[in-house]
Amino acid sequence: MTMTAQDTALHVKPDPAGRTNEPGLSSWFRKHLTWMALAALLVGLVTYLAVTSMSGATDPRTLSARNPAPDGAMAAAGILGNHGVNVTVTDSFDQTMSALSGNDRATVLLYDPRGYLDRSQVEDLAAASDRVVVVKPRLKTLNGLGPGFRPGGVIPGDQTVVEPACSVEDATAAGSLSAQGSIFSGPKVCYTGRAESTGLYAASADGGVIVLGSTDILDNEHLALEGNAALALRSLGNNPDLLWYLPGVKDVAATDTTPTLSELAPAWLAYAGPWLGAVTLLAILWRGRRMGPLVFEPLPVVVKAAETAEGRARLYQDARAINRAAGNLRAGTLTRLARHFNLGADATADAVVDAAARRLERPGPEVRSVLVDFMPGTEGQLVQWAQELERMEEEAKNR
Numbered sequence: 001m002t003m004t005a006q007d008t009a010l011h012v013k014p015d016p017a018g019r020t021n022e023p024g025l026s027s028w029f030r031k032h033l034t035w036m037a038l039a040a041l042l043v044g045l046v047t048y049l050a051v052t053s054m055s056g057a058t059d060p061r062t063l064s065a066r067n068p069a070p071d072g073a074m075a076a077a078g079i080l081g082n083h084g085v086n087v088t089v090t091d092s093f094d095q096t097m098s099a100l101s102g103n104d105r106a107t108v109l110l111y112d113p114r115g116y117l118d119r120s121q122v123e124d125l126a127a128a129s130d131r132v133v134v135v136k137p138r139l140k141t142l143n144g145l146g147p148g149f150r151p152g153g154v155i156p157g158d159q160t161v162v163e164p165a166c167s168v169e170d171a172t173a174a175g176s177l178s179a180q181g182s183i184f185s186g187p188k189v190c191y192t193g194r195a196e197s198t199g200l201y202a203a204s205a206d207g208g209v210i211v212l213g214s215t216d217i218l219d220n221e222h223l224a225l226e227g228n229a230a231l232a233l234r235s236l237g238n239n240p241d242l243l244w245y246l247p248g249v250k251d252v253a254a255t256d257t258t259p260t261l262s263e264l265a266p267a268w269l270a271y272a273g274p275w276l277g278a279v280t281l282l283a284i285l286w287r288g289r290r291m292g293p294l295v296f297e298p299l300p301v302v303v304k305a306a307e308t309a310e311g312r313a314r315l316y317q318d319a320r321a322i323n324r325a326a327g328n329l330r331a332g333t334l335t336r337l338a339r340h341f342n343l344g345a346d347a348t349a350d351a352v353v354d355a356a357a358r359r360l361e362r363p364g365p366e367v368r369s370v371l372v373d374f375m376p377g378t379e380g381q382l383v384q385w386a387q388e389l390e391r392m393e394e395e396a397k398n399r
Helices: 005-011 025-031 033-054 074-082 093-100 119-128 139-143 169-174 228-236 269-287 305-319 322-340 349-360 364-373 379-398
Strands: 086-090 106-110 131-135 150-154 182-185 188-192 199-203 209-212 241-245
Touching (some): 074 086, 086 093, 093 106, 093 241, 106 119, 119 139, 182 188, 305 322, 322 364, 322 379, 349 364, 349 379, 364 379
Parallel strands (some): 086 241, 106 131, 106 241
Antiparallel strands (some): 150 182, 182 199, 188 199, 199 209
16 A cells, blocks of 8 residues: 655654754764763873883982982983993882902992981992992981091072082082082082082092982083083993992891880889889878878969970971071070170170181181081071081180
């Protein structure tokens, strides 16, 4: 049976908006848009993880040879490797000592900002290697390098470029540096700050131990400035093998057994403990039920000077008031030195500086730099400068 056009029109009902009832591609896309976005995000994450794993492991630590960030040292390690130096990254003290075993032509780069290694471990590294280059060491690490190395403060903040000012071959060939950091004293000193006896570069007499006072000499951000790269490559590339060692928590020396509380306590405590307990009980029975006289406390309350100073120091620390704290330290030091030199209460800073320079037998500009001109910019510089003030004050009083 055939159908006419009029019958066909009765079976197909148009949509009120002019669209057919069958779903199209656009409606399907809107319906599944959320799942498609999640799938795209998952594919992107898998692709990123695959590319990261193929590109090799990275290390976010400062001065790591596998860190391409500005504070890393991948550039210096790569340049040394391209010039024939076998750079080996070691992750533990035992691994480093094992690599040094039987190798008398190896250099060790040591950067231990948290002081994980103790003095004996640092001594073992220095003895086993032909050269050890230590970057910005803590006092504990510095003591393991020998009695000739001592901290000497920091490079002044206004001194951005430092000249060698020494006869060491590596330093004179490298030329000036663009670096900020700590300065040290040693048998050989280069790149001096205010005092000629300390510098950013300190080395032993035979060159077997080198102390670099700044990470700027090696990191990726500052390697291309001035002679930083030249000094880094000459200091680390003297031997065919270089061990790049950044200690971690697992290198902290630990004892085999932990002593118990009874082993730590003295022997007489076994008898004193019960006796003190009996005395305490008798004292409670004797005075526990008696009310003592009222105690009148005079006002205002007298607070010890040490407590006041400590409280004010904590307030300065919380507020990060470095300039205010530095001003108080400077004023206190000048006042005590003026009293020690019998200069009177109205003595000026210039008079104190002249008296201190004569007593310490130092150049006047050097003493003035420490007592008057230097202004710390960070809390670390404030602490080191305070130590320098204390040393200068003690030296003046002992002469």
